[in-house]
Amino acid sequence: MTWVKLCGNAHEEDVALCVEAGADAVGVVVEYPLPVPWTVDRARAAALLAAVPAGVDRVAVVGGDAETLVALAEATRPTALQLHLDEPEAVVEAVATRLAGSGTRLIRALRVDVESPDADAHALVEVARRLHDAGADEILLDARTRARPAGTGVPIDRTLARAVAAAAPCPVILAGGLDAASVGAAIAAVRPHGVDVISGVEGPGHRKDPGRTRAFVAAARAARG
Numbered sequence: 001m002t003w004v005k006l007c008g009n010a011h012e013e014d015v016a017l018c019v020e021a022g023a024d025a026v027g028v029v030v031e032y033p034l035p036v037p038w039t040v041d042r043a044r045a046a047a048l049l050a051a052v053p054a055g056v057d058r059v060a061v062v063g064g065d066a067e068t069l070v071a072l073a074e075a076t077r078p079t080a081l082q083l084h085l086d087e088p089e090a091v092v093e094a095v096a097t098r099l100a101g102s103g104t105r106l107i108r109a110l111r112v113d114v115e116s117p118d119a120d121a122h123a124l125v126e127v128a129r130r131l132h133d134a135g136a137d138e139i140l141l142d143a144r145t146r147a148r149p150a151g152t153g154v155p156i157d158r159t160l161a162r163a164v165a166a167a168a169p170c171p172v173i174l175a176g177g178l179d180a181a182s183v184g185a186a187i188a189a190v191r192p193h194g195v196d197v198i199s200g201v202e203g204p205g206h207r208k209d210p211g212r213t214r215a216f217v218a219a220a221r222a223a224r225g
Contacts, residue, residue, distance in 0.1 A: 002187050003194030004220045005059060005173070006201060006213065008038035014208040015051050021217045025057035025080070027196070030072050033063050033085065037206050038198065042075040049076055059107070063087070066094035073104055082107040082140065089134035096135025107173065108136035110164075111144040114154045114176070121163035128168040139168055140196060143176030155182065158189040165192050180215035187223035195220055 006018040007027030018026045029038040030045040040048070049058040060078040062069055063085025073081045073095075081104050083092065096106055108131045112119050128139045141161055143154045155177030165172040171193030178186060179200030187195065201216050203209035 002192065002220050002223060003173070004217055005057070005194060005196040006198075006208070006216075007059070007061060007196055008198035008202070008206065009048060009208070010038055010040050010044075011207065012048065012051055015048055017208050017210055017213055019053060019056055021214045022221070023056065023217060024194070025059050026052045027059040027061055027082065027198075028076070029061045030076060031068075032061065042072055045072075046076045049078055066091045066098070069095045070098045073099055073102070078104055080105050080107050080138075082109060083136075084109040084111075084140075084142070086111060089130050092131055092134040092136050105137040106135055107138045107140050109140045109142050109175075111142050112156050112160070112176070114143045114156060119157070119160055121160050121167070124160075124164045125167045128164065128170070128172075132168075132170045136170065138171045138173055138193065139164075140173040140175055141165075141192075142196070155186070158186065161186075161190045161192070165190050178216075180212060180219045183216060184219045184223040187220065 003024045005025035005027055006023045009015050009028050015026055028045045028048050030042055032039040052058045057080055058078045059080045059082050060076045061082040061084050062072045092108055141156055143156050173194040173196050174190050174192040175196035178197045201208055201212045
């Protein structure tokens with residue numbers, strides 16, 4: 001089955017909802033250095049992730065230099081650290097080296113500019129290869145725009161995403177513009193290892209909407225890649 005991550009959690013009730021809905025992973029955005037509405041400090045993130053039961057991945061979404069990333073990982077103790085600020089291979093390698101043996105795997109986001117017509121699958125695969133060689137265990141394809149670095153609600157071109165998922169040297173997670181109505185078709189078209197969502201399951205105040213959250217997980221579970 002497709003791995004399902006529900007991200008952007010800042011409240012214990014939302015964490016509990018994600019777990020109850022059947023998510024494989026619960027994500028918390030931790031001290032992200034660009035303005036996004038979901039970020040929490042490391043102490044709050046640690047408390048939220050500690051509420052995630054065993055068997056469900058705890059993902060800390062972060063960005064910055066190697067020292068900052070390692071410090072955030074040590075403070076929050078996630079099962080996966082998601083690097084989401086276009087960190088170069090040198091930073092990925094430094095973090096991977098420092099976290100070796102900790103049980104924390106590395107997810108490195110590849111943020112595709114969906115406002116540009118020039119995205120190239122071969123170039124993205126080459127970047128993915130270099131990042132995997134540097135120590136990234138998984139690659140996450142996400143959309144970015146001038147207005148927002150993540151959580152845009154804008155989908156990535158499915159043909160482009162499929163080409164990257166098919167040729168990348170490690171598992172690829174698909175994000176960007178997913179919701180319950182679109183995730184099944186996205187999984188069928190792209191065949192990713194996993195899917196990741198924030199805005200597509202939200203209601204007012206960037207809180208998780210119970211109906212949308214449960215519908216998203218159910219649609220992802222019913223999809224066939």
